[in-house]
Amino acid sequence: MLKQAKQERLIWLDIMLTLLTLELMAYFYYGLRALVLGGVCITVSAAAEFISLRLMHKRFTADDLTCTSDALIIALMLPTVIDYKIAAIGCVFAVVAAKNIFGGRLNMIFSPAAAAYVFLLTSWKNQTLQFTAPHVHTGIFEKATGLVTSASHSFNLTGEMSVSDFEILMGNFSGPAGAVSILLLAVAALILILRGDISGGAFIGTISGTVLLSYLVPMSGGMVDSIKFPLVTNMVLFAAVYIVSDKRIAPRRHYYAFFYGLFIAMTSYIIVLTTAKENAIVIVALLFTPIALAFKNLEKRIDDLEIQALSVAAQKSEITAEEETEAAPEPEEISKPDDSLDEEAFDLPEFSINEINELIEAEHLADTDEEQNAEEVTGDEE
C-alpha cells in the first residue's frame, strides 16, 4: 500500500515536471499570462479538491495534490488568453463533477482534464478555440485582440500546414499553449514511458492508429506530410501522452491498452477527416471511457481466474508432494488480491440495491397474485 502510494506520488512528480517544462515553453511564446493561467488553474483545483474532500468527510493528503497535474493539463489545452473565470469553472468541474463525485482518485472513471476540456468546449466554444499567435504577449489583465484560429483548424479544412518542420518541432504555430510543443512532447512521452508513468501500450496504440489511418486514408498530398501533420495537430500527441495514456484510466495490460489507444486514434482520425472537428481526440477519449472500463472489468476477471487457477494448482501440489508445497506461494498471499477484487466488484451498498428494488417493486407486486394474474391475462384456466 505504502509502495503504491509512493509510486503514485513519483508518477505525479514526473508528470508535473514534464508539464512544467511545457508551461515554460508556453511562457516563452505567450508571456506571463500563460504562467498566471496555470497558477489560477492549480489554485482553483487545489481549493476545489480541499473543499470537496472536506465535504465528503475525508482528509486532504499529499496524494490529493494529483489534482494539480490535471489542472496544468487543462491550462495547457486552453488558449492563454481565455477568461480566467472560464478556466476556473473548468477546473472545478474536473475536480468535483468528473472526479470526486465518483469517489476521487481511488475510483477514477473519467480523465478529469478531458471532461473539463469537453465541458468548456461545449459551453464556450469560441473562447476555447481562438488563440493569439505565438510571440504575441497579452497582459495579465489585458483583453486579447487579434485572435486567430488554430493551425489544426486550417489543417482540418485544407489538409495543408504552412509551417516548417523546425517550427513544428519548436511549437511555433497557433494552437493550445502546451499541445503544440512537439519536440518537448516527444521527449516527455519517451521519459514518461521509460519511467512507467504513463501507459506505453495506450500511447503506442494511439500513435499507431493515427499513423496507420493517415497512411491508408491521407488528409494531405505527400506521404510524409499526410503522416506528420495528423500527429502534430488536433492535440493528438498531447492527448496521447496525458489523456489517453493516463494510467488511472487506461487498461492496465499493455495489450488491451494498445487497442484502447488504437480505437481512440482511429475514431478521432475519421471524425477529423469527415467533419473537420477540432481536437476530436479529447472528445473521443472521453467517449471511450466505457470501453476502458470494460477492458478493466475484463482484466479483473482474467486476474481472478488466474489467481483461482494458481490457488487450485497450489492446493493440488500441496496434496501430491511436500517439496512442491514449500516452493509454492502461500495460499493467503495469493488469495489476497482475489478478495480485494471481490470486495470491489460486489461492494454494492444495500441502500442502492433497495432503491433499484423500489423501482421494480411493481414486478414484485405481480408476484403476490402470480398464477392468477398470468393466467387471467393469457386466458388460461385451470
Add this chain to the structure above:
Amino acid sequence: MKNKKRSVFDGLLADNTVLSSCMVISPVIICGDTLRNAEALAMAFTSITLLSVLISSFTPKKLPYAVKIIIYAVISSLIYIPVRMAAQEFFPGIITRIGIYFPLLAVNSLIVVQTETKFFRMKRLKMIPTLLFYVAGFVAVILITAFIRELLAYGTINNRMVDADTLISGLSQPFGGFIFLGLLCGLYRALRSLFSSEPATERE
C-alpha cells in the same frame, strides 16, 4: 425491506419523485432549462397526474396486474385530451415548448408504477393528500432546477435579463440537465441524511 412509517408529506421531501426515486426525470432534464417551460410542465403534470390517479383509484383491485396497468394508461391518455385542449386554449405556447414530453407525462411512473406500489394501498382519504404532496414535490424540483439552470445558462429569470457576465450555456443542454440533476440529487441526499435519523453507516 425497511418497515418505514409513511407520512402524507413524504412526497415533498423524504420520498421525492425525482430526487429520491429518480422517476419522471426526462422532462426535468430536457424541459427544465427555463422557468417558462417548467411552469408549463408543472401545470400539465399536475393536472394529468392528479386526475388520472384519482379516477384510476376506482379500478377494481382484483383485476390482473397487466390489465390494471393498461386501464391506468388508457385513463391518463383520455385525461390528456381535455388537458391538452385546455392548455391550447389558456396557454397557447405550452405544447410547442414541451413538445413530446407533454404526452409522455401521461405514462409517467407516478401513474403507471407508483399507483400500484404506493397510492392504491392507501385509503382514499389518505391517498389524496399524499398524492398532492408527491405532485408538489415534482413541481418544486422542476421549478428549482429550471430557476438555477435558466439563471446560469441564459442569464435570465423567467425571461427577464439579470446581471450575469459568465454564462454556462452547457447547462441548458440535455447533458447539463443530467449533470445538474445528478448534483442536485446528491445534495438532496446529503441534506436528507443530515436531518434524518438514518444510521451513520450511510454517510461517508
Add this chain to the structure above:
Amino acid sequence: MFLVNDFIALLAANLILTQALGTSTIFIASGSRRKLVFTTLVITLFTTFGAAAAYAVDRFLPSQYNYLTLLCYTAAVSALYVIFLVLFYFISKERFQKIRRYIHISAFNCAVMGTLFTISGRASEDPALMNIGSYVFAGLEAGVGFVLAALILSAAFHKLNSAKVPASFRGFPAMLVYLGIISMAVWALK
C-alpha cells in the same frame, strides 16, 4: 470508416443520451447482465413493433384528430403488452414468471412512448420517412441505441455503486452525472 460514422450517428441519435428518454428504466437495466439483456431486448421489441403500429396510427388517423394520437399509441402498446405476455406464456410457462416482469417494466415508459412520438415527429417533418420501413427501422435503431446506452452504463455500474463513492452520490446521482458526461461528449461531436 462508415462503421465509425454509423456508430457516431447512432450515438448522436440515441434517445437516452440526447433526450433522456427511458433514463429510469436504463438504471434498472444496467443493474445486472440478466436485467440488461431482458429489459433491452423487450424494449427493442416494443419500439420496433410499436413503431409499426405508430405508422398505422399516423397514416390513418385524420390530422384534425391528432389529439387522439396518444390514446391510439397507448392502445397499440397495450395490445403489444398483452400479445407479448400471451406469447411468452405459451413459449415457455416456466420462464414466463421471470420474463413477464421485464415486459411489465418495458411496456409503458418514456423509452417506448418517447420513441414512437420521436419517430412520428421526424416523419411529419420529412414526408420521405412516412413509410412502414422507415418507422420499423427507426424503432429498431432506438432499441439498439437503448442497448448501447445500457452497455455504457453497465460498464461503470460497479464503480458507480462502489463504497468509494460518497454515500450521497452513490447509485442514481453518480449514474446521472456519468451519463451526463458521456452525453456531453456525444453533444461535442455533433
